[in-house]
Amino acid sequence: xxxxxxxRLIQMLITFLIFQALLYFxxxxxxxxxxxxxxxxxxxxxxxxxxxxxxxGLDRPPVERFFLYIFNFWRGNLGISWSExxxxxxxxxxxxxxxxxxxxxxxxxxxxxxxxxxxxxxxWNRDTVGxxxxxxxxxGLYTVFTPWFALMMILIFGATLGIFxxxxxxxxxxxxxLGRAYTANQVFGTxxxxxxxxxxxxxxxxxxTRKMAPVQxxxxxxxxxxxxxxxxxxxxLVIQGPIAGGQDPMLPYARQITWHLILPxxxxxxISYAGTMLLMRNSMLETLSEDxxxxxxxxxxxxxxxxxxxxxxxxxxxxxxSLVYGIAFAINGGIxxxxxxxxxxxxxxxLGAAQEQDIPLAMGTLLIIGGVALVAHLVxxxxxxxxxxxxxx
Amino acid sequence: xxxxxxxxxxxxxxxxxxxxxxxxxxxxxxxxxWNSLRSSWAIFSENPIGMIGLVIIFIFGLMALSxxxxxxxxxxxxxxxxxxxxxxxxxxxxxxxxxxxLLGTDPIGRDVLSQLLYSxxxxxxLGIVAALVTVxxxxxxGAVAAFYGGVIDSVLMRLADLVIxxxxxxxxxxxxxFFELNLLxxxxxxxILSGFGGVTVIIKSQALTIKVKPFIEAARVAGGSDFHIIFxxxxxxxxxxxxxxxxxxVTTAIFSEAVLSFFGLMNIRMSWGIMINLAQSEGYLLRGFxxxxxxxxxSIAITLLCAAFYLVGRALDEVVNPRLRKR
Numbered sequence: 001x002x003x004x005x006x007x008r009l010i011q012m013l014i015t016f017l018i019f020q021a022l023l024y025f026x027x028x029x030x031x032x033x034x035x036x037x038x039x040x041x042x043x044x045x046x047x048x049x050x051x052x053x054x055x056x057g058l059d060r061p062p063v064e065r066f067f068l069y070i071f072n073f074w075r076g077n078l079g080i081s082w083s084e085x086x087x088x089x090x091x092x093x094x095x096x097x098x099x100x101x102x103x104x105x106x107x108x109x110x111x112x113x114x115x116x117x118x119x120x121x122x123x124w125n126r127d128t129v130g131x132x133x134x135x136x137x138x139x140g141l142y143t144v145f146t147p148w149f150a151l152m153m154i155l156i157f158g159a160t161l162g163i164f165x166x167x168x169x170x171x172x173x174x175x176x177x178l179g180r181a182y183t184a185n186q187v188f189g190t191x192x193x194x195x196x197x198x199x200x201x202x203x204x205x206x207x208x209t210r211k212m213a214p215v216q217x218x219x220x221x222x223x224x225x226x227x228x229x230x231x232x233x234x235x236x237l238v239i240q241g242p243i244a245g246g247q248d249p250m251l252p253y254a255r256q257i258t259w260h261l262i263l264p265x266x267x268x269x270x271i272s273y274a275g276t277m278l279l280m281r282n283s284m285l286e287t288l289s290e291d292x293x294x295x296x297x298x299x300x301x302x303x304x305x306x307x308x309x310x311x312x313x314x315x316x317x318x319x320x321x322s323l324v325y326g327i328a329f330a331i332n333g334g335i336x337x338x339x340x341x342x343x344x345x346x347x348x349x350x351l352g353a354a355q356e357q358d359i360p361l362a363m364g365t366l367l368i369i370g371g372v373a374l375v376a377h378l379v380x381x382x383x384x385x386x387x388x389x390x391x392x393x
Numbered sequence: 394x395x396x397x398x399x400x401x402x403x404x405x406x407x408x409x410x411x412x413x414x415x416x417x418x419x420x421x422x423x424x425x426x427w428n429s430l431r432s433s434w435a436i437f438s439e440n441p442i443g444m445i446g447l448v449i450i451f452i453f454g455l456m457a458l459s460x461x462x463x464x465x466x467x468x469x470x471x472x473x474x475x476x477x478x479x480x481x482x483x484x485x486x487x488x489x490x491x492x493x494x495l496l497g498t499d500p501i502g503r504d505v506l507s508q509l510l511y512s513x514x515x516x517x518x519l520g521i522v523a524a525l526v527t528v529x530x531x532x533x534x535g536a537v538a539a540f541y542g543g544v545i546d547s548v549l550m551r552l553a554d555l556v557i558x559x560x561x562x563x564x565x566x567x568x569x570x571f572f573e574l575n576l577l578x579x580x581x582x583x584x585i586l587s588g589f590g591g592v593t594v595i596i597k598s599q600a601l602t603i604k605v606k607p608f609i610e611a612a613r614v615a616g617g618s619d620f621h622i623i624f625x626x627x628x629x630x631x632x633x634x635x636x637x638x639x640x641x642x643v644t645t646a647i648f649s650e651a652v653l654s655f656f657g658l659m660n661i662r663m664s665w666g667i668m669i670n671l672a673q674s675e676g677y678l679l680r681g682f683x684x685x686x687x688x689x690x691x692s693i694a695i696t697l698l699c700a701a702f703y704l705v706g707r708a709l710d711e712v713v714n715p716r717l718r719k720r
Contacts, residue, residue, distance in 0.1 A: 015555050027571060135442075139707075143644060143700040147655050147669070148692035155681045166679065325557070325591065332562035336652060350563050351656060354570030362567050373558050 001385075008381065012374050019370050020073070024066055027359060048086065073367070079360035083353060089364040092349065095185060097368060099169065100334060100345035102192055104372070107268035108330050109199075115273050116319065119280025120312045123288060135281065141274035146333055150340035153267050164263045167341040170256050181248035184257065191254055194235055201228040264341045271333040272326060279322055284315040317388050323380040327373055433633075436712045443708020449701035453513055453694075460510035468507065475511035476662050478503045487677070490686055497686035499668065500675040509690050512664045516698060519580050519650055520643035526584025527592055527642040528635040534589065535596030536627045539604050540619065549593070556590035565649055569658030576661055579653070583646045592638045596631050603630045633713050640706030644699045651695045665691040 060068070072079070078089035118134070125131050141149075158166045165171060170184055205224040209217045240250040287293065288311055296306045335347030342348065346365050353361035416424075437443050464470065472480050479502040480486075480494070486502040488494065496505035538546040561583075568574065568582060603609070604627065612622050653659045654666025657674070661667065672678055672687035681688045 011551075015551070015558070018555060019559060026568075139442075139700055139704060140696070143648075143696060143703050145648070145651055145692050145695040145699070147652060148688070148696070151678060151681060151688070155679070159679055160682070328558070328560045331560040335560075335562050335566075339656070347563070351566055354566045354658065355656075357570065359571075362570070366563050366567055369563050370559050373560055377558050 004385075005382075008378055012378060016367075016371060016374060017070070020070060020367060021066070023363060023366060024069060025062075027363060028062055028066075078364040078367075081353070081358055081361040083356040083358040083361065089360050092361065093346070093364055093368050096345050096349055097372075098185070098188060098192060099343070100338070100347065100369075101372065102188075103265060103268055103338070103343075103345060104330055104334050104376075106195075106265050107272060107334070108326070110265075111269045111271075111273035111330075112276050112323070112326075114269075115276025116280055116312070116316065119277045119319075120284055120307060120315070122277070123281045123284030123315075124307050124311075126285065126288075135278070138274045138277050138281075141270060142278060144271075146271055146336040147340055149271065150267050150337045153263055154340065157263055165260050167343060168260060169344045170260055175253070175256060178252050178256070179248065182250060182253055184253075187250055187253040188257055190240075190250060191257065194232055198228055198232045201231075260343070264337050264343050267337045267341075268330065268334050271337070272330040275322075275326055275329055276319060280315065280319050283318045284311060287311045287315040290314075317384070320380065320384050320387060323383075327376045327380065331369060331373060433712045437708055440708040440711060442704050443711075446701040446704030446708065449697055450705065453698055453701070454517070456510050457514035457517055460507070460514070463507075463510070468504075473504045473507045475503060475508040478507065480504070487684060487687055496690050499671060499687060500677065501671070505668070505686055505690060508663055508668055509665070509694060512668070512691075513694070515576055515661075515664060516647050516650070519576050520646045520702070522577065522580035523584040523587075523646035524639035524642040526581055527588040528632075528639050530585060530588030531592035531596050531638065532628050532631045532635050533623075535593045536600045536623045536631060538593070538597045539600030540623050540627065546597075550597070553590055553593045556586060557594070561586055561645075561649070562652065565653060566656065566658060569653045569656070573660040574653070574658070576650070576659075576664075579650055579659065580646060583649055584642065587638075587642050587645060592635075592642070595638070596634060599631055599634050600627055603627050637706055637709045637713050640702045640709060643702040644706070647695065647702075648699050665695050 069079075076090055078093070081087050081089050081092055084092060122131050122134055154166055157164045175184070202225060205221060205228070209220050209224075212220070236251060236254065240254070293306060293311055296310045301310075334345070335350065337343070338345045338347035339351050346369055350362060350365040350369070352358075353365060460475075464473065470478070472478050480488075480498060482493075483498065483502070486498050487500050488498045490497040494504050494506065496509065499505055499508070534549055538549045564586075565579075565582065569579075572578070574582070609622060609626055612626050617626070650659065650664060651666035651669075654661065654664045655670050655673070657670050659666070668691040669678075669688060672684070677684045677687050
């Protein structure tokens with residue numbers, strides 16, 4: 001496993017470098033010169049321009065410039081954004097990356113689980129009216145024009161029903177009215193940290209008790225889950241909440257962010273849910289025609305046991321394989337959703353950078369998105385090896 | 394061999410050659426093709442989902458055809474032109490659907506229905522070009538990788554891994570912003586991206602199973618060159634699978650074009666995405682229910698056409714992959 005990981009990490013690095021090189025020269029190829037846009041930019045003072053020209057090596061040949069860029073990139077210097085001058089690209093990305101990763105992760109996890117369960121049930125009930133309706137709805141959701149879908153979510157839940165805000169990461173006026181005790185990223189970081197701990201605790205309890213007898217398992221699992229959720233609630237309601245009466249409770253800030261968060265997460269979840277569901281249904285249909293399912297039925301096993309333990313577990317494997325495609329799909333969906341909701345993550349950043357011809361920011365963001373996809377791909381591979389005992393690295 | 398020899402005869406159709414009744418090779422091939430098409434169609438037509446998709450595509454085809462006809466007969470060019478038309482008889486635009494404008498007019502006074510119909514043909518063109526590029530690249534690279542194996546295979550497959558992993562939309566956004574993409578260029582970019590990516594991997598695995606079939610050995614013994622074997626013996630057997638992935642590429646292409654146009658990153662004058670982009674830039678999006686004709690027709694058209702190609706692809710999947718069929 002260590003050797004596999006090492007080999008995969010090296011492969012990832014090489015892939016990333018190739019991507020970086022391709023992207024760099026692709027942008028060098030564009031009409032107009034990399035340097036020209038620099039000189040024409042009125043936001044950049046002559047002194048700053050001189051620093052940038054030296055930084056980027058704009059007075060040097062392209063190949064040398066390329067190595068300079070790569071060298072700077074790996075030292076953490078991604079250049080300076082032109083549209084948000086003089087903020088460094090690295091800083092902008094560091095501010096927005098957690099938001100996108102959170103959106104992407106929560107949506108992917110929820111949609112994968114939902115897709116697994118509903119695909120399983122649909123395939124089992126093949127040729128019923130409910131199955132047809134659900135499949136058609138699934139196809140509709142899978143092929144729906146994503147911007148329109150995101151917009152409909154805003155129109156229905158935001159504009160018409162008024163349950164959720166119309167977009168943005170937070171409402172600046174309400175945020176400032178709360179006082180300025182925290183920055184948005186401090187609060188968001190705390191939310192991510194506690195939510196991750198909660199999910200990790202639940203997964204850990206599940207794994208530890210997996211091999212136990214059902215009676216014993218439930219004795220540990222239920223109180224365990226309750227304790228995890230309880231700790232989470234105590235942290236937010238008591239320690240950060242109004243009950244403890246601390247200096248500046250974080251809860252109202254967190255409420256503000258969460259309130260803006262729900263609709264985008266729901267949208268991306270629904271968008272990527274349909275793909276998993278349709279694939280799981282297909283894979284399950286293939287598995288159901290296997291002989292061992294017939295055998296299990298002949299043995300007189302209960303239907304749900306055949307469905308959940310014999311069929312669904314084997315049907316899951318191709319779905320996990322396709323998680324790789326799903327990752328790209330979810331990232332694409334996330335970008336569209338972010339732009340429609342004006343939810344300042346990487347997707348909105350890359351679109352803004354592209355529209356403002358801000359090459360350093362666009363390139364940095366695209367590289368980081370590619371990096372996120374690579375890491376997600378690695379995780380999917382490891383998950384696959386864990387799920388399929390035939391694969392051992 | 395007797396079949397080949399009859400090619401020298403000038404006569405058409407069945408021939409008697411040396412007492413054996415033979416047919417010309419092209420006739421045999423045509424007949425085989427016809428038979429396989431007919432049996433595939435029998436499987437395909439059993440699938441209601443695929444038929445729904447086909448009907449939707451057919452309706453969109455009619456819509457594409459109807460625009461030039463309507464422009465030539467019913468609609469006068471000054472009012473109904475999808476790009477420069479303007480209706481002076483209406484006070485304020487956008488105007489709600491009426492007898493003159495069945496789907497209303499957009500914020501700058503152009504007929505929405507005309508725009509909708511006009512854009513259909515370019516969407517088809519875009520999808521078809523992208524799909525053809527994908528299939529050309531995917532089958533040749535898949536066949537070459539499977540046939541030669543070794544270093545060529547590894548390099549091509551690592552390249553495919555790279556393309557699969559990179560999310561296409563951010564890349565297209567950056568390309569669209571820095572290069573002035575038109576429809577043809579976009580079709581090629583999408584075709585190349587999906588041709589080098591997932592399609593190649595799947596087609597290569599199919600090519601591997603064909604490579605070990607006896608008729609490839611036979612072709613080699615008969616003295617066929619590598620090129621000949623790849624392109625006349627392996628590639629034709631990959632085409633059914635390739636055809637399936639053409640459908641999915643069409644969906645991707647139409648979707649990507651619409652998203653890019655919606656973001657205002659395409660260098661084209663009219664498309665469904667641009668219709669929504671205009672509604673957005675003129676500030677009508679959040680009043681989407683009130684001004685539904687600015688938002689819904691184009692969005693629904695994109696969704697339906699994407700869904701139709703996807704559905705046909707899924708139904709073809711059952712034709713190509715017997716394991717999915719009902720027993």
